[in-house]
Amino acid sequence: MSDHDTPGGEVARTDGEFGATAVRLDEGHVIGDGGLPDRFENPGLEPHQQRMSDQSEAGAKRAEKQVAALFSLSIIGTIVFVVAYFALDAHAYVFIPGIGDMDYSNAVLGTALAFSLLGIGLGAVHWAKTLMPDEEIVEMRHPMRSSDAARQGVVDTMLDGAEGSQINRRPLIKYTLGGALGLFAIPLGLQLVGGLGPLPKNGLSLTYWNGPIGPDGKPHFKPLRLMRDPENTAIKVSDVTVGSVFHVQPEGLLDMDSGVLEAKAKASVLLMRLPPDTITSRKEIAWGHDGIVAYSKICTHVGCPVGLYEQNTHHLLCPCHQSTFDVTDDCRVIFGPAKRPLPQLKIAVDDEGYLIATQPFREAVGPSFWERGSA
Ligand code: FES
Structure with missing residues (x-):
């Protein structure tokens, strides 16, 4: 294996673990023959930025007030909605230049409801971003496949269940259950087909x-x-x-x-x-x-x-x-x-x-x- 500099500043390898001509663009990844990355190296985490609310109690207090203000906005929106719902004439119109006649009760109700929902949503998001725990945690990916012991455990559990139910030793139950479940599909199927409506017959032939x-x-x-x-x-x-x-x-x-x-x-x-x-x-x-x-x-x-x-x-x-x-x-x-x-x-x-x-x-x-x- 030998490395040499390329005009672009990359390092090229002509053999070894990356194949005949692999190019390492930087410390992060390696390009193989086909121009596709062979593998990525862990770039690590950016340095953690402390939030204002983490740095001082005053910052945390400010964030608390902002969250409370957003929730209060929602409360006001809801109160306005309820009052408007009962107080406004449902069919009163106001002329808006450029738009025309507009049912203003709908406009007021819609606006109030928007503030009501928006206040809750923005408050929750701001709360999570400013005051809830701000830790960066790395969790390594685990193999998706369970261990052989765990897989065997599942099989054993199922066999135990079958054994406990005595289904293999009681053929009468086994076959009648099979028949019952099999036949049960018929009414389901009929219901499905019947639910499609009546057959057209000659309904479209006669007009x-x-x-x-x-x-x-x-x-x-x-x-x-x-x-x-x-x-x-x-x-x-x-x-x-x-x-x-x-x-x-x-x-x-x-x-x-x-x-x-x-x-x-x-x-x-x-x-x-x-x-x-x-x-x-x-x-x-x-x-x-x-x-x-x-x-x-x-x-x-x-x-x-x-x-x-x-x-x-x-x-x-x-x-x-x-x-x-x-x-x-x-x-x-x-x-x-x-x-x-x-x-x-x-x-x-x-x-x-x-x-x-x-x-x-x-x-x-x-x-x-x-x-x-x-x-
Ligand atoms: S109903 Fe499908 S093309 Fe006319």
């Missing part, structure tokens, strides 16, 4: 576009007008200009006696008008009207409303996980976790020039589920 529910409890299809949401007014072809997008609900949905929200959530539709020559799918052209197309608004990933339409690219974006659908091509998924295109609603124009749905969705809307194939 209000299938028609109003008749006395027989079944939907009876009839062409329904596409209505603006939330105005609930019918939409004429001439209302839909190229680049526009309408949020749509079926005609008559709001007349339901109950379950309006659920029905609306399943039947929501987006209506857009594209230049007809941008549409690349023949089915999409056939199911639309002069570039006007309607698609389910429920994302086929996990069901968020797909509400962002980018009219230059004709992309629909789901804000939840960024699934992106190409409206010019059957709302095919071009990005994101969704696996299926958005279902298209076939539309036409009635005698009065209003847009109508000429058939319900031909597939289940929303996320995929296991019975979907039988929809």
